[in-house]
Amino acid sequence: MDVSTEALVLETPNPLDLSVDDLSELANEIQAVLDESNYSELPIKVWSEPILGAANNFLDILYVFLPNADFFRDLVWAPVAAKIVNFMRKRFSRPHEAARTRIAYIYGPDGGILSSVKLRDEFADPIWSASGPDRSPPVTTDTK
């Protein structure tokens, strides 16, 4: 089942770096936002692909799959995006990671890129962009 059509999915490309537990904290924060909106029934799922090969990245990357394109244009998106940016900002305080650029890619349910947001340091303004690589949505039945 392609859950990204029915859920908001948070995916980590490297669970040894950005852990599933960390993403669950973000999921809880986003859930609190959704509870106050029309999307209170929307499930949030945390996903991690099996690690194959060796292509570790310097960038701290988070993938977010939205349930539909309307979600991206809905009023609820602004507070959800703020939670994502805040989550990324807090990660600068981890040991050895003060100079590590953070990027979150925001996708539609089909994996088409909707937006990306970059943070160069802990106090920098987020840099939003409409470009980025497309990505296949995860296929999972796991539910947070």
Place this chain on the structure above:
Amino acid sequence: MPSPDWQPAWEPDRRSLPAACARVLSGTTSRYFLGGFAPSLFVRRVELFDFQKVRQESDGTYRLQTMFYERLRSIDELVRAAGMLSSTTWSFSSGVALFVDLCLDIFPSIYDARNGDVPMPDTSESAIGCHSVLVTAISSDRVGFRHAWQGWRGYGAADSIVQSGTFPLEYVEQYFREAWAMRLTPGPDPDSVVAVDAGHLDSSATPDRPEEVNDERWCPLGRSSELDMIACWMEGVGSGQPWLQCLAIARSPAGNSTIVGWLHGRIGGSAVDIEDLFVWPPYRGRKIGAALAGSALYWASNRGYRQARWLELEADAIERSYSARGLPSWLRRMDWHESDQGGVRSATDRTDLVACLLEFEEIEVPGGLRKVRAHVGNEVLTGLMPCDVPGAPMVVLGIHPLDYCQGDHRLCRTERTEVRRPQKR
């Protein structure tokens, strides 16, 4: 051999090849390529297939652009191979380029390594996964590398995608996962600076022993109406041991020949360690792998190498898990064993290769092969040997318990054959 009407079911589109290859091989997306350097066997296979250019001249000469990959088994081999990068005495053929890839565990302290000099991790750190780098130099205490980490504060321009740094040699020794040496041979690409004549398909050029030829000269192994198999000896950059590289080239009516399979064997003493035997997925099911292995083992057996061992790397397990249906049936039937050599799985001379032999029976190789089975105590030994060479050495393919056949006496009812001194048929 492929049947006379054999044709590839799928012709590669080179413009989209890397992504397509990744999917064909692993069932995954192309992110291994987008992620920068990624080692492991299956990526090496894709690279070889992608890099190749093959042209057959009117006189039958092949002109090749290909690569050869060599797994470095230890730190010592890595050090030796890295030393070759700056060696002035290494006698590569003109235009051949050498690359050394290293894969190792990394820790968060690499993120803020001062000037790219990665420190030893402290005890509070946990590994964040494997990382692959291109080795550029080595000294008595550090290993220089490059990797595609834009924004990392290594050597080089701050905005450059490629950054350079160093690992302590102690770090590499402690967190080494795998390493590969690759050499690229430029060929008939019209834009290439150097074109290398790969040699004629002339049996008189066949080297008898690897120590006699180190100039990467290609020699014929076998030929059918659709397929040529050629081989050459090379000196390993990691160990200095000889390697056997065999290629199966599918001739195309349009003149666009393609390397569709290959075997890389490493010589150790009197044995050949088959480090890789691979057939490009769309070309499987046509006994190309069997023909390649049979021809290579025949050639090696005729030159005094009495044993062959088969090594399987982790990448094979990955590939198998994702595309089991794409593997040759005789490879699927093998009984794999985990070894203690850092992720290497080995199918040694005590491993189930009998099923493989059933298909070897169906192939033809120069001079002919025959399958040998012998009862050794409570076990059945199987092997390959040439038909026309009395007393020829045998390539041992497997030793199995007598009850292995489980009633299928095709596997064990054959004549009792002397192992050391087989009789000519």
